[in-house]
Structures are given as structure tokens and as C-alpha cells.
Amino acid sequence: MKKQLALLAALAAISTGLHAQDSYVGVGLPGLLTLGYAYPLTSSVGLRGEYAGGLSVNKDGNQDGVNVTGTFKASRMGAFADWFPMGGAFRLVGGLTFNDIKADFNGVGSGTSTINGQTVNMSGETYNVKVKFPDTTAYLGVGYGHQKSDAKGLGFYADLGVMVGSFTADTSTSLVANGKVLQSDVDAQNQKIRDSLSSLSVLPSASLGLLYRY
Structure with missing residues (x-):
């Protein structure tokens, strides 16, 4: 995250005294x-750096004989290039995002569940799943605003x-440690989750x- 904050600081520094x-x-x-x-280089091209964060959601429930506590958190830094093909406020956007987006599902069994086709007594057993978005991803999009202009003030x-x-x-x-399933069964169940996410x-x-x- 320090590298991403440095990116925002660098963008601000190079623009000092410019238009x-x-x-x-x-x-x-x-x-x-x-x-x-945002810093518009020309009437057609601009650069931006941003931070987006603060999302945190907690949800409890029961899934297939397991009492689940779920937590989803999301934040990211982004470095973007804006292209204004018509010279106005509409723009096409490309860039990179540096992400901290993940969900944790912590479960304690209260009944029976199916693991790799086997019915398993889950009572007192734990089953936890961690889901994560890649740390760095490409970004493609469209937008409005941040065009080059001499007008100051709100927009x-x-x-x-x-x-x-x-x-x-x-x-x-x-x-696995309690001998109710094999590690291969857990791996197979995990692969099903990955396949659904892919x-x-x-x-x-x-x-x-x-x-x-300004």
C-alpha cells in the first residue's frame, strides 16, 4: 500500500505550478x-490516481449443516489514463488497480453436510473458506469528467x-485431522469452489x- 500512496503523492508533486x-x-x-x-495533460489525455475503500460487510447464516460467519472487505488503489476521444467530458479509461478485496467464511458444523459426494457429520467441526481477488488487475472502463478546462470550481x-x-x-x-474425510476430499471440494469462481x-x-x- 505504501507504493500506491507514493504514486498519488508523485502525481500531485509533478503537477505543482502547472495548469x-x-x-x-x-x-x-x-x-x-x-x-x-486528476491531471489533464492535454485536451485528449489525462492521468489520475485514486483510492477507494471503506467497504466492510458481515453476514451470518447456515449453509449445508454449517453455521457460517462471513466477512467481506474491499479497498483498492488505482492508476489510470483517460482518453477524451471527442474532446469533451466523455472519456475512455485504462489502467491498473492494486487491490485488497477478500471474503472470509468461518464455519462451525451443526448437522450433516456433503463433502466431495460424501455425507459427513459436521457437528463441532470447523470448515473455513478464504476468497481473494488478485492483488493487481487491469482496469477498463468509461467515464465523464476530469477534462482539461480553465474553469475553476465544483464539477x-x-x-x-x-x-x-x-x-x-x-x-x-x-x-481431516479428526478422520472424517481425506485431504483429497477437501481438495476436491475446494476445486469445486474455485471452478465456480473462475x-x-x-x-x-x-x-x-x-x-x-483549481
């Missing part, structure tokens, strides 16, 4: 609160795009808010 730039704040997903800095921006990457999953459980090859991203040009 109009803007800072912005917004809301969206997956990061909830967005803070950023509006919006972004919609995708981060290109698939979630991974890892499992830990007490079932179809999600992109993670949508959206943000809108206010900018201040």
Missing part, C-alpha cells in the same frame, strides 16, 4: 468511498468499468461524485 487539475470525492463499489486526483464526475481478474479460494478444516473473470466497478478544479 488546472482537480481533486475528487465520491461513492461507489467495490470500495464505497473514493478519493482521487461532477462518473466512472463505470471492470477490473479484470478472478477470485481464488483456499480452505481449512478440522475434518467464471467470474471481471469485477464491476462504479463511482460517482464531486470534483473541485
Whole structure:
């Protein structure tokens, strides 16, 4: 995260004394609160750095005989290049995101469940799954705002795009140590989870808010 913060600082430093730039704040997903800095190089091209974070969701439930406590957290840093093909506020966006997006599901058994086709007594057993989005992903999207302009003051921006990457999953459980299943059964069940996640090859991203040009 220190490298990403340094990126934002560098963008701000090189722009000192140059023509109009803007800072912005917004809301969206997956990061909830967005803070950023944009510097238009020309009427056609601009650079941006931003942080989006603050999203944390907790959810409890029961799944296949397991009482599950789930936690999802998401934050990211991003470095983007904006292209304004029509010379106005509409832009195409490409860049990289540096992500901390993950979900933890911690389960304690309360009944029976199916592990790799076997019915298993889960009472008192733990079964935990950690799901994680890649640390670094490409970003593609469209947006509005941050164009080169001599007008100072408040404005509006919006972004919609995708981060290109698939979630991974890892499992830990007490079932193997207690002799209820083999490690190969757990590995096979984990592979099923990974296969289901692999179809999600992109993670949508959206943000809108206010900018201040100075």
C-alpha cells in the first residue's frame, strides 16, 4: 500500500505550478468511498490516481449443516489514463488497480453436510473458506469528467468499468485431522469452489461524485 500512496503523492508533486487539475470525492463499489486526483495533460489525455475503500460487510447464516460467519472487505488503489476521444467530458479509461478485496467464511458444523459426494457429520467441526481477488488487475472502463478546462470550481464526475481478474479460494478444516474425510476430499471440494469462481473473470466497478478544479 505504501507504493500506491507514493504514486498519488508523485502525481500531485509533478503537477505543482502547472495548469488546472482537480481533486475528487465520491461513492461507489467495490470500495464505497473514493478519493482521487486528476491531471489533464492535454485536451485528449489525462492521468489520475485514486483510492477507494471503506467497504466492510458481515453476514451470518447456515449453509449445508454449517453455521457460517462471513466477512467481506474491499479497498483498492488505482492508476489510470483517460482518453477524451471527442474532446469533451466523455472519456475512455485504462489502467491498473492494486487491490485488497477478500471474503472470509468461518464455519462451525451443526448437522450433516456433503463433502466431495460424501455425507459427513459436521457437528463441532470447523470448515473455513478464504476468497481473494488478485492483488493487481487491469482496469477498463468509461467515464465523464476530469477534462482539461480553465474553469475553476465544483464539477461532477462518473466512472463505470471492470477490473479484470478472478477470485481464488483456499480452505481449512478440522475434518481431516479428526478422520472424517481425506485431504483429497477437501481438495476436491475446494476445486469445486474455485471452478465456480473462475467464471467470474471481471469485477464491476462504479463511482460517482464531486470534483473541485483549481
